[in-house]
Amino acid sequence: MLSLHVHDLLKHAAQVHAAATVTSVSLEGAVETQTYAQLAKAANNCAIELHAMGLRSRDAVVSFGFSSLNQMAWLYAALSQGVVTHFLNPQHRAEDLGHFLQQVRPGMLLHDAATASAAQAFAALVPGTPLRAMTQLGTGSGREYTTTEFAEDTLSHVCYSSGTTGVPKIVEYTHRSTVLHAWACALPDAMGLNSADRVMPLMQNFHASAWGAPFVCPLVGASLVLVPPHRDPAQWFQWIEEHRITVLGAVSAHWLALVRYMRTSGLSFSTLRRTVVGGTRLPFDVAQFIQEKLGVEVCHAWGMTETSPLATIERFDSSKVSLRHGKPVFGIELAVQCNGGVCSAEGTGELMARGHWVAHSTANSSSWLATGDFATLHENSELEVIDRMEDSLIADGIPLSSALVEHQARLVPGVADAALLVTDVASGRSVLAWVAMPEVDTASVTVELEQILSKTFNGWRPTQYIVVDAFPYTASAKVQKHLLKDHIARLHDDDVALTPNSSC
Known part of the structure; x- marks a missing residue:
């Protein structure tokens, strides 16, 4: 019985869905397209390069950049020989990225044009680690790389959580878990994908593997379009x-x-x-x-x-x-x-x-x-x-969703965005932070917010309303509420407890 290995997904697509394509759009707007057959050849050349550099099964490489064809080629190259790819998020804090790099001690640090200068700066933290632009694909010299044999429970890749609630968490995936997840995504009552589809995730590969798109698309032969944040x-x-x-x-x-x-x-x-x-x-x-x-x-x-x-x-x-x-x-x-x-x-x-x-x-x-x-x-x-x-509220014995409160707040004229911050779960104290549209009377908008929220949620309303210039977002468009709480705490000295309660 065959083992489950992620690189077999691309091998399958190259043989069965050779004409289906992967397209990437750069930050500058340049568009590049390859068939799965062409991508498999590029991955083969990169695998030869990794092997020549002495990287072997269970070694690590860091992929520091945005989703692209080149990133996919290096990913599948590493997968084919059991080398573990760590996707680092360029939008994470520099101190977190530096800490992760020192933990990983990669055999190679891959970067793209957008992360080249940051990669140079981080190189001092991992002396001896070679830097390489993702565009520098291996030539392969016309040879076919022979896939390394390794167990299906070998790590395939590593992602770091978005950091919505604090320090990003390190999450490891195996070849077996990744293939099974891709199969589940493709099921009719799940994502229901097939070879006629053209799939575009607005998430990057460093965000939970772009929800598995780089794996489920070659599994079913769907074309994949990768775009920048x-x-x-x-x-x-x-x-x-x-x-x-x-x-x-x-x-x-x-x-x-x-x-x-x-x-x-x-x-x-x-x-x-x-x-x-x-x-x-x-x-x-x-x-x-x-x-x-x-x-x-x-x-x-x-x-x-x-x-x-x-x-x-x-x-x-x-x-x-x-x-x-x-x-x-x-x-x-x-x-x-x-x-x-x-x-x-x-x-x-x-x-x-x-x-x-x-x-x-x-x-x-x-x-x-x-x-x-x-x-x-x-x-x-x-x-x-x-x-x-840490953000849950109970109003009159009924759980209250902050997402629904925020949606109702955004419907009020003059509100560009809104975020409900629970400052004390036990007492139910909360702050509605909101971003004002240009040239609005914030005092009158606040009155309307209070009236509409009270009416919508059976008399419940936030303890306090605060206008801020902008929200801090993660790469996946989530508001970083722990940072927002810190920001408001520095701006406002009052009796509302604003100490973040991080789950990390």
């Missing part, structure tokens, strides 16, 4: 149309901005037929607009870096009263940890997860991953994630 919804729309995208991977923040842009501009899609949405829960009315007005099927997923990331998924149904996070795909088991630390298949508490592609802490022997999410598991394992544990 960009915060302009007009640019996202342009890419979708230019590259004839059929499936879009995006977080809720992406879609909130894209819907606002398309409504204002009166635009529609010509090819997009499905979106897989992660992150905080999409407001029901926004999901309904995407599906019924834009003609795009909404598949709302839940997961995290530690779950590879797909764990549950739900297709939007307007006949239901609310949009939840769906049911676990095969290979994932969920529970909630209620009072007393007992895990239950139904109820409300901290969400626990385990499965074939779920990483769990090396500090304890439990197979369960404590996710840090406050959630309800309904009948038939249907998941409803309410909030992060």
Whole structure:
């Protein structure tokens, strides 16, 4: 019986779906396209280069840059010989990146044009580690690289969490877990991908492996389009149309901005037929607009870096009263940890997860991953994630979602963005931080915010309202609430406790 190895995905695509393509768009807008057959040849040449440099199974290379064809070539080269690729996020803090590099001690530090100067600066922390531009692919000298034999439980790659709640967590994946996750993503009731699809994740490879897109696309023969991080919804729309995208991977923040842009501009899609949405829960009315007005099927997923990331998924149904996070795909088991630390298949508490592609802490022997999410598991394992544990609120005995509060706040004229910060879970004290649009009367907007939120949430409203210039975001468009709390604490000296409660 054959073992499961990630590099066999590209080998399969090169043989069976040779004409399907991978396209990458650079930060400067340059577009490059290769077939899977061409990418496999480039990966072969890079593998010969890695071997010549003395890198062997279980050695490490660091890939420090944005998603691209060149990054894919080096990734699959490393995979073919058991070398572990560490995806470093250029948007993480410099001190975190330096610490990770010193821990990894890589055999090579790969960088792109955007990270070249930073890589030079970090090189002093790892003396002797060769630097190499990802564009410098191996020539191969016409030789075919013979894949190294190694066990399927060998590490394939490493990602670092987004750092939304503090210091990014280090998450390791194996060849076996990555292939099984790719298979699960491709299932009809999951992402439902096939060889006719053109897939564009708005997440980078360093963000939970771009939700598995570099692996599931070659598995089914779907074409893959890799784009740089960009915060302009007009640019996202342009890419979708230019590259004839059929499936879009995006977080809720992406879609909130894209819907606002398309409504204002009166635009529609010509090819997009499905979106897989992660992150905080999409407001029901926004999901309904995407599906019924834009003609795009909404598949709302839940997961995290530690779950590879797909764990549950739900297709939007307007006949239901609310949009939840769906049911676990095969290979994932969920529970909630209620009072007393007992895990239950139904109820409300901290969400626990385990499965074939779920990483769990090396500090304890439990197979369960404590996710840090406050959630309800309904009948038939249907998941409803309410909030992060440190951001959870109970109003009149009912769990209150900060995402829904923030959505209602953004609907108030004059509010560009909003974030609810829970400053003390026990007392329920909270701060609504919001960004004002240009030339608005912040005092009158604050009054309207208080009235609308009180009406919408049965008398509940935040303890305090604070206007800030901008929010700190992660590369995956999440507000870094721990940094926002720190920022507000420095600006305002009052009786509201603003000390961040990090889960890391």
